[in-house]
Amino acid sequence: DQQVKQNSPSLSVQEGRISILNCDYTNSMFDYFLWYKKYPAEGPTFLISISSIKDKNEDGRFTVFLNKSAKHLSLHIVPSQPGDSAVYFCAALSSGSARQLTFGSGTQLTVLP
Amino acid sequence: ETGVTQSPTHLIKTRGQQVTLRCSSQSGHNTVSWYQQALGQGPQFIFQYYREEENGRGNFPPRFSGLQFPNYSSELNVNALELDDSALYLCASSLATNQETQYFGPGTRLLVL
Numbered sequence: 001d002q003q004v005k006q007n008s009p010s011l012s013v014q015e016g017r018i019s020i021l022n023c024d025y026t027n028s029m030f031d032y033f034l035w036y037k038k039y040p041a042e043g044p045t046f047l048i049s050i051s052s053i054k055d056k057n058e059d060g061r062f063t064v065f066l067n068k069s070a071k072h073l074s075l076h077i078v079p080s081q082p083g084d085s086a087v088y089f090c091a092a093l094s095s096g097s098a099r100q101l102t103f104g105s106g107t108q109l110t111v112l113p
Numbered sequence: 114e115t116g117v118t119q120s121p122t123h124l125i126k127t128r129g130q131q132v133t134l135r136c137s138s139q140s141g142h143n144t145v146s147w148y149q150q151a152l153g154q155g156p157q158f159i160f161q162y163y164r165e166e167e168n169g170r171g172n173f174p175p176r177f178s179g180l181q182f183p184n185y186s187s188e189l190n191v192n193a194l195e196l197d198d199s200a201l202y203l204c205a206s207s208l209a210t211n212q213e214t215q216y217f218g219p220g221t222r223l224l225v226l
Contacts, residue, residue, distance in 0.1 A: 004155075032213045043117070043203055043217030044156070089155050098169020099212035100146065101205075103155030 003027045004092050006104035014112050019077040021107050023090030026071060030092035034101070035064060035075045038087045047088075048075070080111045117206050117218035125224045126194050134189045134221045138206030144168070145187040146215065147179060150201040162187050163209050199225045 005024045013019045025033075031052045036044035050057040050064045050073070057064050063076045077084055090104040118137045126132050138145050144163045148156035158171035162181035176192040185206070191198055201222050205215040 006155075034213070036217075041219070043205075043219045046214060046216065049213055091155075093213060096169070098161045098163075100158040100161065100169055100171065101148075101156070101215060102158065103148075105153070105155045 002105075004090055004102050004104040006090055006107050008107050009105070010108040010110070012110045012112060013080045015082055016079045019075075019080045019084065019109055019111065021075040021077075021088050021090070021109065023073050023075075023104055024071060025073075025092050027092065027094075027102075028071075029095055030102070031095045032093035032099075033064070033066060033073050034091045034093065035062075036089045036091060036103075037084075038089060038106070044089060077109075080109075082111045082113050085109055085111050117204060117216050119202075119204055119218040119221050121221060122219070123222045123224075125226065127226050128194055128196060130194050130225075131190065131192045132194060132223060134191075134202050134204075134223070136187045136189070136204035136206075136218055138185045138187070138204075139216050142206035142208055142216070143185050144207045144209045144212065145181060145185065146205045146207070147187070147189045148203040148205065149173075150203060150220070151197075152200070156203055159189070194225045196225050199223060 034049040035047040038044045066073045087106045091101040146161040147159040150156040160170040161168045165181045180188045201220045203220045205217045207215040
């Protein structure tokens with residue numbers, strides 16, 4: 001039972017254009033959502049997060065949108081750069097004392113020069 | 114400020130053996146979480162340690178165990194290794210009061226033959 005789903009295993013975008021990565025979740029008890037970026041042979045690197053009480057959070061080229069009624073979030077990267085090419089993981093943080101991250105399966109983003 | 118470090122980087126074991134993986138948390142972080150990432154999947158939560166005690170556990174059998182030391186570093190032990198234990202093992206550190214931001218180490222790649 002996958003509580004966090006990334007339905008697109010890969011995405012290719014032209015440099016300078018917008019990249020949109022999508023994520024769906026099923027558990028209403030998640031209270032924070034995060035995006036991580038992962039290069040081969042490295043651990044995931046935190047990118048941006050959003051609290052469940054907000055619908056948008058922006059940090060430079062990265063914006064995360066949360067639609068609670070649809071249990072959907074998306075990461076927008078504008079403009080996309082070749083260095084953004086990596087695997088992007090959506091993760092949800094559970095409430096409670098042990099705040100475990102539940103990850104999606106990732107989306108490989110390739111930004112073409 | 115040092116980041117999260119893990120050792121060893123790679124390990125090859127045979128079925129039935131035991132393995133110990135190590136993690137040093139980021140300076141000042143008192144909470145360590147361990148994740149297993151199988152090929153093509155997102156990381157899966159194994160357990161979390163806080164104040165030298167297990168503070169939450171995912172869906173992993175008891176042969177996965179851990180320790181946390183007074184300096185907040187941590188070990189993951191896996192007994193009776195199975196072929197399916199082959200994965201990237203990641204640890205993440207955070208402050209117990211700010212688990213919205215978890216910093217990951219580079220991981221240990223374990224291969225079980």
